[in-house]
Amino acid sequence: MTTITKLCKSAGTAVLLILLTNATAFAGGEGSMTDFEAAQSKAVKAGKLNPHPRQLASTESKFPSETNQLQAHDINPEKNNYLVLSKKIQQLKPVLLTANELAKEDGGGYGGFYVIICGKTVNEIADNPDFNELLEKAKAQNVKVYVCGISLSKFNINPETLPSNLEITPNGILYGFQLAKAGFITLTI
Numbered sequence: 001m002t003t004i005t006k007l008c009k010s011a012g013t014a015v016l017l018i019l020l021t022n023a024t025a026f027a028g029g030e031g032s033m034t035d036f037e038a039a040q041s042k043a044v045k046a047g048k049l050n051p052h053p054r055q056l057a058s059t060e061s062k063f064p065s066e067t068n069q070l071q072a073h074d075i076n077p078e079k080n081n082y083l084v085l086s087k088k089i090q091q092l093k094p095v096l097l098t099a100n101e102l103a104k105e106d107g108g109g110y111g112g113f114y115v116i117i118c119g120k121t122v123n124e125i126a127d128n129p130d131f132n133e134l135l136e137k138a139k140a141q142n143v144k145v146y147v148c149g150i151s152l153s154k155f156n157i158n159p160e161t162l163p164s165n166l167e168i169t170p171n172g173i174l175y176g177f178q179l180a181k182a183g184f185i186t187l188t189i
Helices: 002-011 014-026 030-045 089-109 120-124 129-140 149-154 172-181
Strands: 080-086 110-117 143-148 167-169 185-188
Touching (some): 080 172, 089 110, 089 129, 089 143, 110 172, 143 149, 143 172, 149 167, 172 185
Parallel strands (some): 080 110, 110 143
8 A cells, every 4th residue: 555655645636545545445455456356357257347448548557457447438528428426226227317318408419328336235236136127228228337346345246146237347436536537427326
């Protein structure tokens, strides 16, 4: 954590330092990332994690490569792009209703709509037919739904037990910040 602390202090990003400190704590500290990395590797092989995420030049740093990459899919900065960071999977239903209304309202100016699920609610994802149905609706609406890999690691969720149409982002908080930097309109619920 010392390297991250020095980098954050030199960049003057106290908020980022707090989030990275929490993210490291969720993952079990510096030394336990090997279990997380093993889970990531399995997820890549299972096709649940994008093995070649696009890295923005503005995010280049000395942080580990799996946490500084933006998994951008079809982002058009000329359009309205939306991100919802949620700590409850039950919120996916109203989020999809909102995405549908924004698509109508924005018309040709509608870009992408992403949802990142983080926190304890990841325990409710596996073998959940209601959530799977919402994931199918999200896919039909071109809403991209991700789950935070750090949350999966913290709560010992095997990525192989997740629905096949749910993508894993290694660090949901960082990915949210990267999307915000890319111009996404964001909401945390």
